[in-house]
Amino acid sequence: MKIDVMVATEAHLNFVPQINDEIDAAAKQRGTGIARRTDEYIADKIKSGKAIIAVNRNEFVGFCYIESWGHDEFVANSGLIVRPQYRGMGVAKRIKQAAFELSRKRFPNAKLFGLTTGEAVMRINTELGYEPVTFAKLTDDERFWAGCQSCVNYDVLQRTNMTKCLCTGMIYDPKKVAARKEAAKAAAKKEGWFSRLFGK
Numbered sequence: 001m002k003i004d005v006m007v008a009t010e011a012h013l014n015f016v017p018q019i020n021d022e023i024d025a026a027a028k029q030r031g032t033g034i035a036r037r038t039d040e041y042i043a044d045k046i047k048s049g050k051a052i053i054a055v056n057r058n059e060f061v062g063f064c065y066i067e068s069w070g071h072d073e074f075v076a077n078s079g080l081i082v083r084p085q086y087r088g089m090g091v092a093k094r095i096k097q098a099a100f101e102l103s104r105k106r107f108p109n110a111k112l113f114g115l116t117t118g119e120a121v122m123r124i125n126t127e128l129g130y131e132p133v134t135f136a137k138l139t140d141d142e143r144f145w146a147g148c149q150s151c152v153n154y155d156v157l158q159r160t161n162m163t164k165c166l167c168t169g170m171i172y173d174p175k176k177v178a179a180r181k182e183a184a185k186a187a188a189k190k191e192g193w194f195s196r197l198f199g200k
């Protein structure tokens with residue numbers, strides 16, 4: 001088996017109904033209930049180079065697409081799916097890594113974010129440099145939050161005045177990550193100085 005992960009192209013448009021069916025089936029199984037995207041919406045993501053696909057030769061394996069919100073200030077990776085027979089093999093990790101790189105390339109200044117109840121996604125996001133945040137730190141774009149209306153837990157979000165729900169919000173803020181890297185570099189440099197001065 002050789003699973004390839006890549007930016008989806010028009011050559012993958014034939015997988016669109018299957019991708020949508022798999023996303024739907026997984027949401028039903030998890031009992032979350034999500035609004036089914038139209039096939040046209042998924043196809044549009046592929047045509048505009050905003051989707052990642054995993055394939056095993058001619059077989060569809062997994063998928064994810066990127067969406068931007070709040071005038072491109074925020075970018076979310078959505079619709080992550082790996083077909084059941086390919087789970088537990090690190091495919092989601094590879095798809096999310098590719099979606100992360102694509103998002104950073106297409107929207108270098110955007111904050112990347114996601115909402116999830118899933119441990120797998122939390123683990124992957126953490127490894128990519130995301131951190132958990134309150135909903136106030138996420139986009140206030142109403143079009144994004146409208147997507148929660150079809151979730152079975154939407155009443156919780158409404159009761160808390162859109163401030164919290166069962167999902168954990170996670171964010172990758174490029175400015176913060178860069179500042180953290182600079183601080184770590186400065187600390188390492190300082191430590192080098194001390195060792196050279198005091199031989200520690």
Ligand SMILES: CC(C)(COP(=O)(O)OP(=O)(O)OC[C@H]1O[C@@H](n2cnc3c(N)ncnc32)[C@H](O)[C@@H]1OP(=O)(O)O)[C@@H](O)C(=O)NCCC(=O)NCCS
Nearest residue numbers: 026080081082087088089090091092093116119120121123
């Ligand atoms: C969630 C999903 C995408 C994971 O795909 P996958 O290819 O099996 O995930 P990976 O093999 O890349 O695993 C990534 C990490 O998550 C962990 N993981 C995978 N499935 C898990 C599960 N069900 N529970 C807890 N951890 C899990 C893995 O151990 C791995 O962690 P590690 O790097 O610390 O070892 C897949 O199960 C799926 O399609 N589910 C239905 C749709 C869904 O839930 N989408 C996410 C919506 S937010």
